[in-house]
Structures are given as structure tokens and as C-alpha cells.
Amino acid sequence: MQIAFTAPMKPLDDPVPSGDRTMGRLIVQALELAGHEVTTATRFRAWLRDPTSTGFADLKDAALAEAQRIGDSWKASGTRPDLFLTYHLYHKAPDWIGPALAKRFAIPYAVIEASRAPKRQTGPWAPGFAAADAALARADQVAALHAADAQCLAALLPPRRLQVLLPFLDTSPFGNAASAPRLPQDHAPRLLAVGMMREGDKARSYEILAEALGHILDLPWSLTIVGDGPARTHVEQLFPPERVTFTGATAPENIPDIYAAHDLFVWPAIREAFGFVFLEAQASGLGVIAGNTFGVPDIVKDGETGLLAPEGDAMALALKLREALSNPERIANMGHAAADHIRQRHTLQEGARRLSAFLEAAQDQFWERSPNNRSFTVEGS
Incomplete structure (x- = not known):
């Protein structure tokens, strides 16, 4: 499967060490081990340290411009991925790029490591919360990395589109x-x-x-x-x-x-x-x-x-x-x-197996939701 990948919280090649970056890199490694081809669609960072009155509005405009650029590039090359995958989505780091491209090219959209804090639904983080919720609602499959996050996501997502994907490592x-x-x-x-x-x-x-x-x-x-x-x-x-x-x-x-x-x-x-x-x-x-x-x-x-x-x-x-x-x-x-x-x-091999099953579930849900998908504009095919 051809996978377009992004990490809106922070690009995976960021030099600052963290478990989050390590897990993201391992996801790419495991996908490749399973035979998938992963391409970083964009290094665009949608993370805000502190909310401001214009912060999310400016980020959204910049993200949609980036989505337009990527989409035009795909169209010009006559190619498109089979699925768009976003890693680590929450109210401080929403994703506008994946949903926009998934809609434009009628491809499945999936999210790994999503979290949802209902207390952020109001207050200064509300725009980011709403944007993250919109991306999750568009997603064909969402994976939390632990049960506590899955419980919060269950208020928004039906069971068939939500799962826990246990973390793994190269042992x-x-x-x-x-x-x-x-x-x-x-x-x-x-x-x-x-x-x-x-x-x-x-x-x-x-x-x-x-x-x-x-x-x-x-x-x-x-x-x-x-x-x-x-x-x-x-x-x-x-x-x-x-x-x-x-x-x-x-x-x-x-x-x-x-x-x-x-x-x-x-x-x-x-x-x-x-x-x-x-x-x-x-x-x-x-x-x-x-x-x-x-x-x-x-x-x-x-x-x-x-x-x-x-x-x-x-x-x-x-x-x-x-x-x-x-x-x-x-x-x-x-x-x-x-x-x-x-x-x-928790081995890399187990991660590869679970990730392939996750992608298959995303494809299945994409086609199950196909009445909605028929309204998408398909380009580059």
C-alpha cells in the first residue's frame, strides 16, 4: 500500500529526543517491514504551545495552502497514495491537511495516536479541539495507543472505527x-x-x-x-x-x-x-x-x-x-x-502485523462509508 504520512505535532526528523518521536519512527519502520511504502507528505507543524485569538485561524490557512500544494503536485504527477495517515492528533496539534487531501482524492484517512480531552471543548483551546474533532470524525479508522485515550475517543467515534494499537519497539x-x-x-x-x-x-x-x-x-x-x-x-x-x-x-x-x-x-x-x-x-x-x-x-x-x-x-x-x-x-x-x-x-514484527490490520480496517470503513465518499472530487487518477 502507498501511504502518505504526516505528524502535525512535530516532524519525525526533529532532533530533540522524545518517546513520541521514537514511536512515530517505529510506526514508519513497522509499516515498511510489512511491505508498505511510506512517503512523508509534509513536514508542516500544526502545534501551538499556547492558544491565541488568531493562532489556529492562521494555522488552518497555512495548512490548507500546504494541502493545496501537495494535491497539485500529486495531480501533476498523475499519482496519488492509497491512504493518508496522520500520527499524533489532539487539540494542540490538529490536522487539516490529511482530511483535505483524503476528500480531494477520495482515499481513506487514518489516525494513529489520537487523544481527546473533553475539558478543552470550551475555553482558549476550543478551536483546536473542534479542528481535531473534525479530523477524527472524517477518519475511517483511529487508533489510540492505550485504553485511557480510547475511552475518551469513544464519545465521538463508533467502535468499528476505533481501536487500541499497543506500542511496540525494535527489541x-x-x-x-x-x-x-x-x-x-x-x-x-x-x-x-x-x-x-x-x-x-x-x-x-x-x-x-x-x-x-x-x-x-x-x-x-x-x-x-x-x-x-x-x-x-x-x-x-x-x-x-x-x-x-x-x-x-x-x-x-x-x-x-x-x-x-x-x-x-x-x-x-x-x-x-x-x-x-x-x-x-x-x-x-x-x-x-x-x-x-x-x-x-x-x-x-x-x-x-x-x-x-x-x-x-x-x-x-x-x-x-x-x-x-x-x-x-x-x-x-x-x-x-x-x-x-x-x-x-510488543516487537516490531507484532507492530507490523497490527498496523497492516489497522490499514485494512481503514479501507473497509472507507468503502462502508462510500455513500459519503461519492461526493468527493477525485483527482489525479
């Missing part, structure tokens, strides 16, 4: 690193946290983590923190220096070896969509201690591959850590279960 570098011989188990448990250091939810996660660890100073442990950012000075001041090592920003190719050198992954996950690091940690054979946030329970099996505490509850997180650290065999068993869990449900 090979993590599995290869984890298969190397480990150090003898006569050391204090080595904890690992990976996260950007910026104000807001990330900084709050570090604060919760530091508070939780402060409750278990009577136990032996060490912590490595991978990450950097504008809040690094604040984050470093939270932790006892004799127990914690900061690596700063780390090249992606070195990350698997870092996971493999540790025993347990810990992250409070304040308002994390699902936390790509939890996939990486489990693929590396690490059990997880985390906050029970949004999509985290969709990818971490509580009591089997990890232990989940209520989001933002530092004492509860400390109790989960104490439970694991007091039982080295439990840590090892969670790690083995975590690696098996990822191999069974």
Missing part, C-alpha cells in the same frame, strides 16, 4: 545487550531511571522519585539517572550524591548497554501517555516499578513484569520499591517475565 539491540554476561548478584540492587529534565511533569516525576527513595535509605541500592535538560540543576539537588550517578544525555546506541547493566527500572511516570522507556526496560530484562498512569498498565503487567503504585504517591512508590528490593529473587523473576512479555506482544 534486537536491547535483547542483544541483555544477553551479555551480567555481574555477579552480590551487589546492591542497581536502579535505573531514564527521563528528560524539564519543568512540568518530568520534573515532578523526579521529585516523586527522590521522595520515594528517601523512604528506603535503610536498604542497599544505587541509582543511575540518564537524561539532561534545563531542569538538571534542580533534579541533581533532589538526590543523595553518594547513591546516585548522573550520566547526562546519552547517545541512543549506548542506551541498551546501560539498561543491561542494571537490575530494576523505576519511574513515577507523572502524566505519561505510556512511557516508551518501559518498553525498553522490559525488553532489556528489567522489571519495572512505576506510577499507574494512563497507558502504563497497558504495557506493564502489574504483579508480573513490574509493580505499579498510584500516580504521584511517593510513599506508595516507596513501598513497591521496598517490596522488590527486599526480595532479589522477585527482581529476577520480574525481569524474566518482562522480557517474555515484550517478545510476545
